[in-house]
Amino acid sequence: MSENHDHSHDHNDGHHHDHTPITIDETPGYYEILEISIRELLIARGLIGADEVTKQIEVLDSRSPVLGSKLVVKAWLEPDFKDRLLKDGNAAAEEMGITIYDNTAFTVLEDTPELHNVIVCTLCSCYPRPILGLPPDWYKSKEYRSRTVKEPRAVLAEFGTLIPEDVKVQVQDSTASQRYMVLPLRPAGTENFTQEQLESLVTRDTMIGVTIPKINNN
Amino acid sequence: MITVEHNPALFKEGEQVKVSEKFPIGHYRVPTYLRGKTVTIAKNLGRHINPEEEAFGKNAGNELWYYQVIIAQKDLWKEYLGSKDDTLEIEVFENWLEPIK
């Protein structure tokens, strides 16, 4: 009955934004009991407020790759915004009403026809959570973390991405307070796309750098 | 206006430096794969509390300069199989960097 991280079914029920209190549906395993205990002890001792965790869950739920795609497309459509985004990601995010809540430096890496960026955190799981939300399990896995720095092209190939030999692949290993997001290249043939159509091309994986935006997907 | 820096950054963008070979215990943020390598300073990232000390509860006080450094993958790995121009960038604090003599 432990919370086994090998569960392979997804809880794909979308993001609920109701404000019901924290509820527990199944019998908790040991680690959930520990989590409940620590939280309740800290609240009882007055170290954290009774609703702080709930409020932070709402903040976490408000961040998703949709935000990143909006930043990317705005940068594609407005060169001045792109300059601001590349120069100071935190300020550019604030322009769009996105607060970087954790004292990290949101840093955007621009792909060019000569350069493809891919992001990893070998030591833990640093990821631009205030923009993209929570990272996927594979990003935190030992396989991704151990291999991406050493053989990025092989890892990208497992995601179906082949970068031509004459395009440089640059791996960014996050070790400090910078939090990286890729600004992918706008695909050819999208000159007449609407903003929404462009945003639908910019999936989460294109902003990590393991895939590139493709017109004929989904 | 003259600014007087009492704690100037040791290294400049474009400068080549060596990543130290040393063995902290308890906590570190420089992966073993980078130790002893020659890297180039790509960007000065400013100052921050040393994460090695932050990990033991230091939340305020003196800060260290840190840098984004870059290295060619073919110089980093003995058998790098990708393109010869591929690179890796990583952030390193000043206490881990030495000038090249």
Added chain:
Amino acid sequence: MSTENLVKHLPNDIGGAGCSDDKVNIFERDLYPWEKRCHALLDVLDYHKIVNTEEKRRGTENIGSEMVGKLSYYEKWIVSASNLLMQKGILTPDDIAVKTKEVAARFNVVL
């Protein structure tokens, strides 16, 4: 055989250690509710600097390679937080023993 590498080399320091046979399992799932609460709790603790994020990271590394390998991502987080709160004298082992027993009883679970 020397054990010094166990001391000098952290179990999370794995960049470059994998080989081409270690295919990435391109898997993801939504967080369980307790995991999301755990994530939010550590964010709140960092905000107040009761347990900062770098301390939390250290706490997920210093539990030894067996636990690093066997506990899931958020299981390591809550163990890290618990250990740090005890190291700082905020909670005691008995606080946790008594409270977890009480919480388990609420759900008819025996620890």
